[in-house]
Amino acid sequence: MAAAIRTISVDPSRKRWTREEAAALYRAPFNDLLFKAQTIHRANFDPNAVQVSRLLSIKTGGCAEDCGYCSQSARNGADLKASKLMEVERVINEARKAREAGSTRYCMGAAWRSPKERDMETLLAMVKGVKELGMETCMTLGMLNVDQAMRFKEAGLDYYNHNIDTSENHYSNIITTRTFADRLETLSNVREAGLKVCCGGIIGMGEGEVDRVDMLVTLANLPEPPDSVPINMLIPIPGTQLEDAEPVNPIDFVRTIALARIMMPKSHVRLSAGRTEMSDEMQALCFFAGANSIFGGEVLLTADNPGEDKDEALFSRLGIRPMEFSEL
Numbered sequence: 001m002a003a004a005i006r007t008i009s010v011d012p013s014r015k016r017w018t019r020e021e022a023a024a025l026y027r028a029p030f031n032d033l034l035f036k037a038q039t040i041h042r043a044n045f046d047p048n049a050v051q052v053s054r055l056l057s058i059k060t061g062g063c064a065e066d067c068g069y070c071s072q073s074a075r076n077g078a079d080l081k082a083s084k085l086m087e088v089e090r091v092i093n094e095a096r097k098a099r100e101a102g103s104t105r106y107c108m109g110a111a112w113r114s115p116k117e118r119d120m121e122t123l124l125a126m127v128k129g130v131k132e133l134g135m136e137t138c139m140t141l142g143m144l145n146v147d148q149a150m151r152f153k154e155a156g157l158d159y160y161n162h163n164i165d166t167s168e169n170h171y172s173n174i175i176t177t178r179t180f181a182d183r184l185e186t187l188s189n190v191r192e193a194g195l196k197v198c199c200g201g202i203i204g205m206g207e208g209e210v211d212r213v214d215m216l217v218t219l220a221n222l223p224e225p226p227d228s229v230p231i232n233m234l235i236p237i238p239g240t241q242l243e244d245a246e247p248v249n250p251i252d253f254v255r256t257i258a259l260a261r262i263m264m265p266k267s268h269v270r271l272s273a274g275r276t277e278m279s280d281e282m283q284a285l286c287f288f289a290g291a292n293s294i295f296g297g298e299v300l301l302t303a304d305n306p307g308e309d310k311d312e313a314l315f316s317r318l319g320i321r322p323m324e325f326s327e328l
């Protein structure tokens with residue numbers, strides 16, 4: 001089995017970021033920052049194509065972790081019905097519908113600290129089935145060891161999502177049942193198995209400017225930057241620790257997207273949770289700043305998302321088209 005482990009190819013010429021350099025960009029005049037981000041975006045991607053992923057919660061609620069933002073933690077008072085792991089056939093049927101609606105990547109999420117051995121066969125069957133539809137597959141199930149990561153890789157998993165969520169410094173204000181180092185370890189296990197990494201965070205959890213910058217410095221300076229970088233705007237969920245968090249200033253959110261684009265020029269930057277609260281203009285600025293992926297559909301895992309009709313109308317007004325399978 002050890003032979004299947006991929007050696008990580010690190011590009012020695014790749015830029016490593018300092019906090020000072022990144023902070024200077026974050027604070028630059030808005031037009032300068034956006035011009036730079038858009039220039040870098042165009043050099044690496046079609047500026048008018050946005051990749052669409054779809055999420056499905058395959059196991060909802062009752063989670064043992066205490067993430068202060070999450071509706072699914074058993075430790076907070078959010079009003080959510082917990083469910084058991086979904087059946088494989090149902091997951092595949094949902095994925096087929098998502099493919100028909102234009103999604104190219106199917107992301108399956110479970111409210112776990114980490115997957116248990118007894119569920120592995122079911123999870124591997126889900127990956128196989130979705131992969132057979134021709135879609136890219138992604139899972140987000142909590143912490144993984146190398147052996148689990150390799151079994152997912154063998155079953156056809158393309159991406160694993162595991163967010164660092166915020167800066168190392170702010171992390172323990174939000175989550176106490178695991179550490180920032182635990183998150184980095186799973187990311188390293190996932191890379192070692194040859195899976196692509198999807199890793200980002202949440203803006204709007206009471207963090208300062210320096211925390212946003214530090215989070216992006218950590219991501220950009222990983223041995224390899226994540227292939228996908230989801231930037232979520234906190235959805236304040238009643239009953240959670242962060243239900244009354246101060247809303248994010250839209251300009252600061254756009255700055256964060258632009259900085260992610262500049263620091264990780266070849267990654268897909270995903271404008272993730274929180275779009276129902278964003279105006280069309282704010283989303284347009286995010287696309288201009290280099291976001292080139294979204295979640296489509298009416299729901300994320302448990303919270304609302306704009307839905308297909310709204311997104312189709314937005315894309316059409318902006319002259320944006322959904323990225324096709326051939327462009328991935």
Ligand code: SAM
Nearest residue numbers: 069070110111112140141142163232234235273
């Ligand atoms: N349990 C797994 C884990 O935590 O790794 C996977 C599912 S978890 C819900 C995936 C990610 O969704 C979190 O890391 C977080 O970044 C994001 N997320 C969860 N609740 C959110 C909220 N209320 N607002 C914005 N993003 C959220």
Ligand code: DTB
Nearest residue numbers: 109140230272273300301302303
């Ligand atoms: C990510 O960064 N955002 C997605 C996905 N990765 C798994 C999840 C967003 C969840 C939003 C809150 C909810 O639906 O419960």
Ligand code: SF4
Nearest residue numbers: 063065067070073111
């Ligand atoms: Fe559990 Fe993931 Fe929610 Fe944390 S973010 S409480 S680990 S489902």
